[in-house]
Amino acid sequence: MTNTTTEFRVRRQDLRKTEVAHTFAEPAEGQVRFAIDAFALTSNNITYGAFGEAMKYWNFYPAPDGWGIIPVWGFATVVESRALGFAPGDRYYGYWPMASHAILTPGKQRPDSFSDIAEHRAGLASAYNGYTRAKTATVADDARYALFRGLYITSFLIDDYLPEVAPGVTQVLLSSASSKTAIGLAQALKVRGGVKVVGLTSGANADFVMHTGVYDSVVSYDAIETLDPSARSAFVDFAGNEATRARVHRHFGDALATSLMIGATDWDSPRGGGGDLPGPKPEMFFAPSVLAQRIAEWGPGGFDSRLTAAWESFLDSTEGWLEIVRDRGAASAEKHYRDLLEGRASPKQGVILTLLDA
Numbered sequence: 001m002t003n004t005t006t007e008f009r010v011r012r013q014d015l016r017k018t019e020v021a022h023t024f025a026e027p028a029e030g031q032v033r034f035a036i037d038a039f040a041l042t043s044n045n046i047t048y049g050a051f052g053e054a055m056k057y058w059n060f061y062p063a064p065d066g067w068g069i070i071p072v073w074g075f076a077t078v079v080e081s082r083a084l085g086f087a088p089g090d091r092y093y094g095y096w097p098m099a100s101h102a103i104l105t106p107g108k109q110r111p112d113s114f115s116d117i118a119e120h121r122a123g124l125a126s127a128y129n130g131y132t133r134a135k136t137a138t139v140a141d142d143a144r145y146a147l148f149r150g151l152y153i154t155s156f157l158i159d160d161y162l163p164e165v166a167p168g169v170t171q172v173l174l175s176s177a178s179s180k181t182a183i184g185l186a187q188a189l190k191v192r193g194g195v196k197v198v199g200l201t202s203g204a205n206a207d208f209v210m211h212t213g214v215y216d217s218v219v220s221y222d223a224i225e226t227l228d229p230s231a232r233s234a235f236v237d238f239a240g241n242e243a244t245r246a247r248v249h250r251h252f253g254d255a256l257a258t259s260l261m262i263g264a265t266d267w268d269s270p271r272g273g274g275g276d277l278p279g280p281k282p283e284m285f286f287a288p289s290v291l292a293q294r295i296a297e298w299g300p301g302g303f304d305s306r307l308t309a310a311w312e313s314f315l316d317s318t319e320g321w322l323e324i325v326r327d328r329g330a331a332s333a334e335k336h337y338r339d340l341l342e343g344r345a346s347p348k349q350g351v352i353l354t355l356l357d358a
């Protein structure tokens, strides 16, 4: 049926409970209906769900009665336009719902971009409200853009931030070293040089992490205490496991120059028992805020030119390990979602989905 949308919903209070819903909506005057044809699903999206309330991720695409729709990064094509400047077939990259379609309310259109000015999105980070016209050359490029663009901007920003908060460190420790955002940071650190890049990971992913070629050494979580505790280090935490963080702090103590909390791939691990730790106070790193700061300092052109050079080099480096997996339909989305939730997804895979019918 036209104007039917398939939504993948999760219970806000229990990410293991899901449902597939079909809704019907038409764009009002000034709105545009998009078909979401390719989105990436990684642990980052699970983190959006785990912090949906605290970080307002549920507010982007509201759902009824305690349900939430997890936002995803990807591409969508205009299928019906009631807004000036948008025509069927126009394709945009941005932040979409885990659904087959979305209706947006574009604000003033710039040549290659626009922002959604829907009332319920006002006050949410601007990095999530902006959409850019698709310019990728091939379908393969689309997949890598959907997968890495949002994540890599974070990697790039952390690489830029580290010398400021941790001058003179000899090594950088990255937890969930097999995650795409950590691999992006490790590659940027390797290109910059001057520090040892140490990947902390689960035993099952250690070989993969070494195979990426961007880490100098790889240590499984159970062997953290074998590291030299006197090496002046920065800890960049993508896993968000409080027990692991506490072990890193206790082991390195004052040799730890900074401890950045980036993510929570280990979303289901116990929280709230962190307590006082030796070494620096762990600091939250929220990429959209740092991004806005850097764009203000460097100007949009300055930011884009720095990012573009680093981005190209990172994409080249993924050739040796990345395996793109494309799937279609709600049942496939459910399977990939559950694999991520339960920590079963293979880190070498980049999963690209659509909920559109074939």
Ligand SMILES: NC(=O)c1ccc[n+]([C@@H]2O[C@H](COP(=O)([O-])OP(=O)(O)OC[C@H]3O[C@@H](n4cnc5c(N)ncnc54)[C@H](OP(=O)(O)O)[C@@H]3O)[C@@H](O)[C@H]2O)c1
Pocket: 041, 042, 043, 044, 045, 047, 048, 150, 151, 154, 175, 176, 177, 178, 179, 180, 181, 182, 200, 201, 202, 205, 238, 239, 261, 262, 263, 264, 265, 266, 267, 268, 285, 286, 287, 288, 340, 341, 342, 343, 344, 345, 346, 347
């Ligand atoms: N602060 C920010 O602004 C910002 C921006 C972007 C991303 N992030 C965060 O960075 C993190 C990485 O995201 P990503 O999309 O790059 O991840 P990803 O590539 O999907 O990461 C996969 C890896 O995460 C770990 N993992 C996955 N599921 C798990 C589970 N259920 N339990 C325990 N560990 C699990 C495993 O790594 P190991 O075996 O190596 O631990 C796995 O290989 C996310 O938490 C994301 O939210 C934060």
